[in-house]
Amino acid sequence: xxxxxxxxxxxxxxxxxxxxxxxxxxxxxxxxxxxxxxxxxxxxxxxxxxxxxxxxxxxxxxxxxxxxxxxxxxxxxxxxxxxxxxxxxxxxxxxxxxxxxxxxxxxxxxxxxxxxxxxxxxxxxxxxxxxxxxxxxxxxxxxxxxxxxxxxxxxxxxxxxxxxxxxxxxxxxxxxxxxxxxxxxxxxxxxxxxxxxxxxxxxxxxxxxxxxxxxxxxxxxxxxxxxxxxxxxxxxxxxxxxxxxxxxxxxxxxxxxxxxxxxxxxxxxxxxxxxxxxxxxxxxxxxxxxxxxxxxxxxxxxxxxxxxxxxxxxxxxxxxxxxxxxxxxxxxxxxx
Amino acid sequence: xxxxxxxxxxxxxxxxxxxxxxxxxxxxxxxxxxxxxxxxxxxxxxxxxxxxxxxxxxxxxxxxxxxxxxxxxxxxxxxxxxxxxxxxxxxxxxxxxxxxxxxxxxxxxxxxxxxxxxxxxxxxxxxxxxxxxxxxxxxxxxxxxxxxxxxxxxxxxxxxxxxxxxxxxxxxxxxxxxxxxxxxxxxxxxxxxxxxxxxxxxxxxxxxxxxxxxxxxxxxxxxxxxxxxxxxxxxxxxxxxxxxxxxxxxxxxxxxxxxxxxxxxxxxxxxxxxxxxxxxxxxxxxxxxxxxxxxxxxxxxxxxxxxxxxxxxxxxxxxxxxxxxxxxxxxxxxxx
Numbered sequence: 001x002x003x004x005x006x007x008x009x010x011x012x013x014x015x016x017x018x019x020x021x022x023x024x025x026x027x028x029x030x031x032x033x034x035x036x037x038x039x040x041x042x043x044x045x046x047x048x049x050x051x052x053x054x055x056x057x058x059x060x061x062x063x064x065x066x067x068x069x070x071x072x073x074x075x076x077x078x079x080x081x082x083x084x085x086x087x088x089x090x091x092x093x094x095x096x097x098x099x100x101x102x103x104x105x106x107x108x109x110x111x112x113x114x115x116x117x118x119x120x121x122x123x124x125x126x127x128x129x130x131x132x133x134x135x136x137x138x139x140x141x142x143x144x145x146x147x148x149x150x151x152x153x154x155x156x157x158x159x160x161x162x163x164x165x166x167x168x169x170x171x172x173x174x175x176x177x178x179x180x181x182x183x184x185x186x187x188x189x190x191x192x193x194x195x196x197x198x199x200x201x202x203x204x205x206x207x208x209x210x211x212x213x214x215x216x217x218x219x220x221x222x223x224x225x226x227x228x229x230x231x232x233x234x235x236x237x238x239x240x241x242x243x244x245x246x247x248x249x250x251x252x253x254x255x256x257x258x259x260x261x262x263x264x265x266x267x268x269x270x271x272x273x274x275x276x277x278x279x280x281x282x283x284x285x286x287x288x289x290x291x292x293x294x295x296x297x298x299x300x301x302x303x304x305x306x307x308x309x310x311x312x313x314x315x316x317x318x319x320x321x322x323x324x325x326x327x328x329x330x331x332x333x334x335x336x
Numbered sequence: 337x338x339x340x341x342x343x344x345x346x347x348x349x350x351x352x353x354x355x356x357x358x359x360x361x362x363x364x365x366x367x368x369x370x371x372x373x374x375x376x377x378x379x380x381x382x383x384x385x386x387x388x389x390x391x392x393x394x395x396x397x398x399x400x401x402x403x404x405x406x407x408x409x410x411x412x413x414x415x416x417x418x419x420x421x422x423x424x425x426x427x428x429x430x431x432x433x434x435x436x437x438x439x440x441x442x443x444x445x446x447x448x449x450x451x452x453x454x455x456x457x458x459x460x461x462x463x464x465x466x467x468x469x470x471x472x473x474x475x476x477x478x479x480x481x482x483x484x485x486x487x488x489x490x491x492x493x494x495x496x497x498x499x500x501x502x503x504x505x506x507x508x509x510x511x512x513x514x515x516x517x518x519x520x521x522x523x524x525x526x527x528x529x530x531x532x533x534x535x536x537x538x539x540x541x542x543x544x545x546x547x548x549x550x551x552x553x554x555x556x557x558x559x560x561x562x563x564x565x566x567x568x569x570x571x572x573x574x575x576x577x578x579x580x581x582x583x584x585x586x587x588x589x590x591x592x593x594x595x596x597x598x599x600x601x602x603x604x605x606x607x608x609x610x611x612x613x614x615x616x617x618x619x620x621x622x623x624x625x626x627x628x629x630x631x632x633x634x635x636x637x638x639x640x641x642x643x644x645x646x647x648x649x650x651x652x653x654x655x656x657x658x659x660x661x662x663x664x665x666x667x668x669x670x671x672x
Contacts, residue, residue, distance in 0.1 A: 017413055018420055019401065019526040023642070024615060024635030065355065066670070073669040077353050082662025084354055091649075091656055190355040279360060297633050298650075299360030306359070313427075313649035314634075320427055326418025333409040334402070 001270050002038040009034035015327040023321060025295055029273065030318040036246050036271055037155075041323040044246070047312060048095040048149050049158035049305040050236045051078055051085060052142065054102030054228035055120030056165030057129065058207070063168045063200045065190045068120075072105035074162050078304075079111045085160055085304035092312040094158060096305075097149065101141050102228030115141035117228055121169075124207040128224040129169065135223035135231045142235020143242075150243055157240045157247045158275075158312065159254040160305020161229045164190075167280060170256035172204045172225035174282055176213050177259040178289045187252070187280040190301070218263040226260070233257035238264065241271035248315065250308035251278040251300070255286040262290060275311030276300060337606050338374040345370035351663040359657060361631055365609065366654040372582050372607055373491075377659040380582070383648060384431040384485050385494035385641040386572045387414055387421060388478065390438030390564035391456030392501030393465065394543070399504045399536045401526045404456075408441035410498050414640075415447045421496055421640035428648040430494060432641075433485065437477050438564030451477035453564055457505075460543040464560040465505065471559035471567045478571020479578075486579055493576045493583045494611075494648065495590040496641020497565045500526075503616060506592035508540045508561035510618055512549050513595040514625045523588070523616040526637070554599040562596070569593035574600065577607035584651065586644035587614040587636070591622040598626060611647030612636060 009031045014020050021027060033042050053075050059068045077083045078098040081090075089096050099113040104120035117137045121129035130138075146157060167189035174185040186201045204225075211224035222231045234257045240247035241261070249258050249272055261268045269290060276296035277284050287294055295314050300307050328335050345367045350356050357363060369378050389411045395404045413419045414434040417426075425432045435449040440456035453473045457465035466474075482493060503525035510521040522537045547560035558567045570593045576583035577597070585594050585608055597604045605626060612632035613620050623630055631650050636643050664671050 016420075017410065017418065018638050022526065022636065022638040023420065024637070026634060026636070070670055073667070074353065077662055077667040077669060080662070080667070082353065082660075082667050084352075084359065084657060084661055087656050087660040088653055090660070091653060190358065295634055296631065298362060298631055300358065300362070301360070302354050302358040310650070310653060314646070317424055317427060317646060320423050321420060324418075324423040324426070325420055326413055326416070331409070331413040331416070331418050333413060334406055 001035040003035065005038045005040055006031050006035035009040045009322065012040055012322065016325045017328055017331050017333050025293065026314065026318045026321060030322050033246060033318060036244055043319050044156035044315065046153045047156040048097050048154045049085060049089050049160045049309050050145055051096060051098045051160040051162060051305055052101050052229035052232035053099065053162040055104035056163055056169060056227055057121045057123035058125060058168050058203065059165040060123050061125060061203045063203055064164050065192050066164050068104065068164045071162055071164050072103050072107055075100065075103060075107055079109045083304060084302055084306050085309060088306055088309045092309045094309050094312060097145060099145055099232060101138050101232040113145060117141065121227055124211060124225050125203055128211055129226060130223050132219060132223045135219050135226065138228045138231035139235035142232040143239035146236050146239030155245055157236060157245055158305050158308035159233045159236055159247065159250050159257065160308060161233060161253050161303055163227055163229045166227050166229060166253050168200060168204060169225060169227040169230060170253045171282060172207050173221060173256040174259060174286055175208065176215060176221050176225065177263060180285055184285065185282040187282055218260045222260050230257045234260040237261040237272065238268055241268040246273055247271055248273045248275050248308045248311050250275060250305045251303055252280040252283045252286065253303055255283060258290055276307035278307065337371040339371065341374045341376055342367050342371035345376045345658065348376055348658065352661040353664055353667050353669050361629065362650065362654045362657060366658050369582060369654060372580055379655050380492035380651065382489045383492040384433050384490045385421060385425050385496045385645050386481055387432060387434045387496035387498060387641055388437050388565035388568035389435065389498040391440035392499055392505060392563055393457045393459035394461065394504050394539065395501040396459050397461060397539045399539055400500050401528050402500050404440065404500045407498055407500050408439050408443055411436065411439060411443055415445045419640060420638055420642050421645060424642055424645045428645045430645055430648060433481060435481055435568060437474050437568040449481060453477065457563055460547060460561050461539055464547055465562060466559050466564065468555060468559045471555050471562065474564045474567035475571035478568040479575035482572050482575030491581050493572060493581055494641050494644035495569045495572055495583065495586050495593065496644060497569060497589050497639055499563055499565045502563050502565065502589050504536060504540060505561060505563040505566060506589045507618060508543050509557060509592040510595060510622055511544065512551060512557050512561065513599060516621055520621065521618040523618055554596045558596050566593045570596040573597040574604055577604040582609055583607055584609045584611050584644045584647050586611060586641045587639055588616040588619040588622065589639055591619060594626055612643035614643065
């Protein structure tokens, strides 16, 4: 981070024709973006949402409202531009990068970024979801996708994902990293009823008891109770932070990936921007654990990166405020 | 409202490739916009933010952090395009209509819409802020600005305002209309300290005791303890609703105008869209009184229409979801 640029941004904000601090989170966002980029008036013309897709062996336990076949079906929907994230990314001028890091099906499409580590995870209530080497490979896939995108001029990233069953893995990760009880980290995902939610809590409890992930070793946690797309997003976040690019977090699953990134590299949090707080009940506590405040309260629970790309309009607003607003002096307005 | 269009919009939403309801408030917004316009796939290419400006006699009591001369100075800033609302309206493709409905200064500028009813209100702690006829003239100014804009093709409105002292009048209006105590409706406005805030509460209390506005007569309330720009915005809201145009509410002052509109024409609430919840402490309760839920939580407290124009991106998102997303059938995705 560049503290001089942050300080200069804060000073510039107080010269603009508005009461000090009256643009709220847009102002703290502008200061953060200055610190990240070293520029008081940054702009992010080329931005991308990385949608990591993978499957989850734990789906065998009936923890989702949708069947696992929906993962590859939705990947094809992303690739043909018809999913919610495509629509909202077009609106925000963001490129959708769809990455197969572990879908349990063969997908052939010229638009797909194929980084498949394996065909879905194993069922984490019978053993680790994947090996340590596989978790590392998924993280590296995320880092490399970001580095390729940066070479093409992209300077801001949004995290997105698709993977039937991945709120179950995310709850397991969140309970491990934060110590918050599974009753609070397990939510309704795509929309399960009370009975299935009680079952989902028991599944997560059993996976944690069996695998005993080592809190001090975030890669061990990702391997034992995580997911390939979640590890991939951890890599996206770490790659963006390492290259001083802001990374906008989408919802609960992205947040679980961010917790892992934070444990691997605590300073990576300085590069994260929280977009929205979702309806998934654990998300609000997850953001608190990261020390991040969401801007959008839309009761969304779709994932894919949808909340993240919506927040790009707010990132753009913060940038335009810095570059386009008049100062008290230039406009001849009295200060208080 | 068109209940058939709302029902058709809700059905269309459930055919799109996402779990039912998973786009949260974007979905309820899409249903509302269908009911307002009668179209399942509406769009709002031409939209405008009406910034009503006026002065407040109560400023004599020292209730604001900024001097009253800032009102005309900021009007000139709006007209030259340098204020926050100009910047954010450009981003959202919205036209800024700046209306002098009661600024206490002569302003000559070709871009100004001059509808001055009088040179600021009287000090409401010594008598009514204005006459009933003046309040009616201000409301009509708002209605007519909207009707002129509709003739030019604008189909969606955002409320905005400028008037040093107007959170004081808005608190008086809100306490009258809702019965909520002044301790909760009076806030820090542009940023006053604790001592001045205690004084501001006493000023509002005294204005209410002296004027005894008649709750059953909203025009009486606007005249006695309101403001010219607030009455103007009540007219904007009523005019938009009468012509079946959605109207996006900005912050606390816009909300006070909306309360008056609701009392004059209860069905006007169906045309209102809440954008953000501001840092002004009464705003969250004001929105509850209107039965509206905000989408943006940005801790803003600037007014001008800034929060309202930011929400246009969310209105656009709801429209694009309706017109661009694939259905389960068209994309070949399994339902749950």
